[in-house]
Amino acid sequence: MDISKDILLEIYDRMVTTRFFSERINEFFIKGIMHGTTHLSVGEEASGVASCMALDKGDYTTSTHRGHSHAIGRGMEVIKIMAELFGKVTGCSKGKGGSMHLADFDKGHLGSNGVVGGGFAIATGAALTQKMKDTGKIVLCFFGDGASNEGSFHESLNMASVWKLPVIFFCENNLYGVSTPVSKSMNIKDVAVRAKSYGIPSYIIDGNDAVEVYKTTREAAKYCRSGQGPVIIEAKTYRYLGHSKSDECEYRCAEEVNRWKKKDPIIIFKNYLIENNIANQIEIKRIEDKALKEIDLAVEFAKNSPNPPLNALTEDVYA
Amino acid sequence: MKFEDYNPLEEKVFKIMDKKGKIINTDDMPNFTNDQLLYLYRTMLLSRTMDEKQLSYQRQGRMLTYAPNIGQEATQIGSAYALEKEDWIVPSFRELGAWLIHGVPLKNIFLYWYGNEWGSHMPEDVKVLPVSVPISTQLQHATGIGMANNIKKENNVVLTYTGDGGTSGGEFHEALNFAGVFKAPTIFVIQNNQYAISVPRIEQTASKTLAQKAIAYGIPGIQVDGNDIFAMYVATKEAADRARRGEGPTLIEAITYRLAAHTTSDDPTKYREDAEVEEWKTRDPILRFKTYLENKGILTKEWDEKMKKEVENEITSTFEEIEGKADTKIEEIFMYHYETMPPILEEQLKEYKDFLEGGKNNDK
Numbered sequence: 001m002d003i004s005k006d007i008l009l010e011i012y013d014r015m016v017t018t019r020f021f022s023e024r025i026n027e028f029f030i031k032g033i034m035h036g037t038t039h040l041s042v043g044e045e046a047s048g049v050a051s052c053m054a055l056d057k058g059d060y061t062t063s064t065h066r067g068h069s070h071a072i073g074r075g076m077e078v079i080k081i082m083a084e085l086f087g088k089v090t091g092c093s094k095g096k097g098g099s100m101h102l103a104d105f106d107k108g109h110l111g112s113n114g115v116v117g118g119g120f121a122i123a124t125g126a127a128l129t130q131k132m133k134d135t136g137k138i139v140l141c142f143f144g145d146g147a148s149n150e151g152s153f154h155e156s157l158n159m160a161s162v163w164k165l166p167v168i169f170f171c172e173n174n175l176y177g178v179s180t181p182v183s184k185s186m187n188i189k190d191v192a193v194r195a196k197s198y199g200i201p202s203y204i205i206d207g208n209d210a211v212e213v214y215k216t217t218r219e220a221a222k223y224c225r226s227g228q229g230p231v232i233i234e235a236k237t238y239r240y241l242g243h244s245k246s247d248e249c250e251y252r253c254a255e256e257v258n259r260w261k262k263k264d265p266i267i268i269f270k271n272y273l274i275e276n277n278i279a280n281q282i283e284i285k286r287i288e289d290k291a292l293k294e295i296d297l298a299v300e301f302a303k304n305s306p307n308p309p310l311n312a313l314t315e316d317v318y319a
Numbered sequence: 320m321k322f323e324d325y326n327p328l329e330e331k332v333f334k335i336m337d338k339k340g341k342i343i344n345t346d347d348m349p350n351f352t353n354d355q356l357l358y359l360y361r362t363m364l365l366s367r368t369m370d371e372k373q374l375s376y377q378r379q380g381r382m383l384t385y386a387p388n389i390g391q392e393a394t395q396i397g398s399a400y401a402l403e404k405e406d407w408i409v410p411s412f413r414e415l416g417a418w419l420i421h422g423v424p425l426k427n428i429f430l431y432w433y434g435n436e437w438g439s440h441m442p443e444d445v446k447v448l449p450v451s452v453p454i455s456t457q458l459q460h461a462t463g464i465g466m467a468n469n470i471k472k473e474n475n476v477v478l479t480y481t482g483d484g485g486t487s488g489g490e491f492h493e494a495l496n497f498a499g500v501f502k503a504p505t506i507f508v509i510q511n512n513q514y515a516i517s518v519p520r521i522e523q524t525a526s527k528t529l530a531q532k533a534i535a536y537g538i539p540g541i542q543v544d545g546n547d548i549f550a551m552y553v554a555t556k557e558a559a560d561r562a563r564r565g566e567g568p569t570l571i572e573a574i575t576y577r578l579a580a581h582t583t584s585d586d587p588t589k590y591r592e593d594a595e596v597e598e599w600k601t602r603d604p605i606l607r608f609k610t611y612l613e614n615k616g617i618l619t620k621e622w623d624e625k626m627k628k629e630v631e632n633e634i635t636s637t638f639e640e641i642e643g644k645a646d647t648k649i650e651e652i653f654m655y656h657y658e659t660m661p662p663i664l665e666e667q668l669k670e671y672k673d674f675l676e677g678g679k680n681n682d683k
């Protein structure tokens with residue numbers, strides 16, 4: 001499978017945008033400029049972005065609490081995401097949702113979700129719609145290793161497989177659910193093994209390799225689109241920062257973190273682009289500068305946007 | 320027997336006795352005395368007769384809704400017989416045979432189905448939890464009791480049941496996952512009776528077997544002929560031995576069939592063919608066990624007749640003991656959730672009583 005230069009560079013663009021965005025958000029939280037909480041995916045950009053890039057226009061995604069890479073990966077405007085995190089009316093959820101309510105229905109992004117395992121049933125329902133309306137579109141459902149232990153995982157995978165619904169269940173296995181390592185939350189090594197419970201295919205991939213993520217997702221999407229039912233993809237990856245803003249990471253050692261940093265998804269992908277003569281240093285730099293600029297502008301935009309009015313509090317709860 | 324020899328992905332099913340009552344796997348045949356064999360047979364008869372009686376009482380308007388076990392006696396009795404007295408049974412709602420084996424008095428069973436809360440009040444030494452109507456929620460209780468057993472360093476095991484339909488509940492996943500991680504000494508028996516009300520097994524899940532769901536939790540899972548009392552006993556015993564050795568949980572899929580309706584409010588002719596039912600009748604677990612006992616000269620016609628009378632009398636006299644005397648008091652619906660009734664339930668009780676007395680507070 002050949003991937004066009006345009007797509008490869010767009011993947012790089014969205015990956016670095018996610019990285020810079022996350023680092024900026026982290027800074028804002030540390031300085032007390034931004035409030036509430038947030039879960040950053042620094043270190044997980046390849047799995048989050050390259051998978052989204054492998055989807056077609058009109059396909060759907062459901063995300064998790066750690067959803068910035070997915071929102072950016074689906075092409076949501078950074079200004080709207082930034083404004084949402086600042087709680088401003090110009091945000092994608094009118095400033096009332098924050099980091100765990102990043103959605104853009106026009107882009108097929110059904111949203112990040114504060115409930116661990118909350119996306120499974122939404123994705124399955126969306127896939128049922130695609131099947132019943134025969135749209136030819138598919139759904140990609142992101143979830144964490146921890147979420148795979150939730151009852152909603154089981155109920156959704158069971159239903160999706162028995163009804164042959166077009167969903168890619170995409171696990172970003174970053175080896176921890178908050179402080180709990182996978183080995184203490186399940187008696188198996190790989191989440192993907194669970195596919196056997198539902199008689200469906202699965203893939204285990206290097207989640208830090210954007211090319212592998214993209215190709216595998218394309219292949220899985222083709223399978224789903226052909227009406228054969230759901231697939232599990234398990235992407236092994238790692239988060240560099242704490243689980244959320246208040247996490248000192250006392251449950252893991254520096255050696256482990258450093259080992260993963262040597263496999264940084266952005267550096268791996270940058271080297272791939274250069275070694276394969278897809279982009280040179282100058283082009284790479286241009287993409288990175290553009291991403292930084294976009295974030296600066298988004299911060300400006302968000303800061304200058306108004307807060308939601310008090311009476312907005314009760315709006316948008318029910319249709 | 321070894322669980323490893325029965326990989327569900329290869330669709331291997333553990334069996335000892337075929338449908339004609341012939342022993343086809345002598346290596347694994349358990350060593351029962353004649354008394355044990357006759358006791359098992361008698362319990363099967365008791366269970367079957369109890370079902371038939373309850374169904375007819377219900378039709379006569381003397382009993383409430385009832386869920387019969389007809390056809391599933393070997394699954395329930397064979398598995399429960401592998402337990403020790405101190406072990407726990409955590410039932411779903413279709414485990415009559417297991418209750419009888421584990422010492423639940425007939426009276427409790429009648430009271431339960433009569434709608435009386437005292438039916439769930441087991442004698443102190445009978446380690447059986449009450450019926451769990453919300454499908455698959457009991458599995459988590461079973462894992463929890465297993466985990467408690469480990470913490471308390473006791474050596475008991477927990478035997479719990481669910482239906483084929485129950486395997487689709489989120490609680491199934493969470494319970495088996497925790498049991499796997501914490502090595503709970505819990506045995507999960509799926510009574511795969513081919514239907515969840517009207518939903519056939521094939522529409523329940525896409526996996527070829529239910530036993531293979533064990534793979535998701537890193538625990539052994541096997542398919543067993545659920546109409547073969549010996550196979551059910553041996554598989555459960557092996558699972559119990561493993562659990563006692565600290566090796567954790569096991570998933571057993573018992574392949575069986577519900578010969579009667581789902582409950583007294585169900586009409587199975589709406590969703591399944593008579594021919595299918597007839598075919599399964601040839602695999603009747605009691606019939607095959609009886610043939611085995613007769614061929615061995617253990618069971619005579621006279622004994623059989625005598626036992627049938629005996630169990631029938633036992634059932635009739637127990638029912639007569641409670642009939643008309645065991646109506647539930649209104650209070651009892653509210654009383655046993657907490658040790659003492661909290662104000663919110665007291666309020667509800669009062670409101671309900673007022674309602675029954677002519678709706679005093681009704682217009683507010």
Ligand SMILES: Cc1ncc(C[n+]2csc(CCOP(=O)(O)OP(=O)(O)O)c2C)c(N)n1
Nearest residue numbers: 066114115116144145146147174176177178
């Ligand atoms: C239903 C529910 N339970 C608990 C939480 C608290 N919580 C937030 S994130 C998280 C861990 C999720 O782990 P995982 O699915 O591996 O995703 P990761 O954070 O590693 O990306 C927990 C327990 C929650 N948000 N929702």
Ligand SMILES: Cc1ncc(C[n+]2csc(CCOP(=O)(O)OP(=O)(O)O)c2C)c(N)n1
Nearest residue numbers: 413452453454482483484485512514515516
């Ligand atoms: C949570 C829940 N949903 C639905 C029901 C209604 N209900 C009662 S029995 C049953 C089917 C159960 O099927 P299965 O697990 O195969 O057990 P079986 O009845 O065949 O023994 C259903 C859906 C229920 N009791 N609890």
Ligand SMILES: [Mg+2]
Nearest residue numbers: 482483514515
């Ligand atoms: Mg059933």
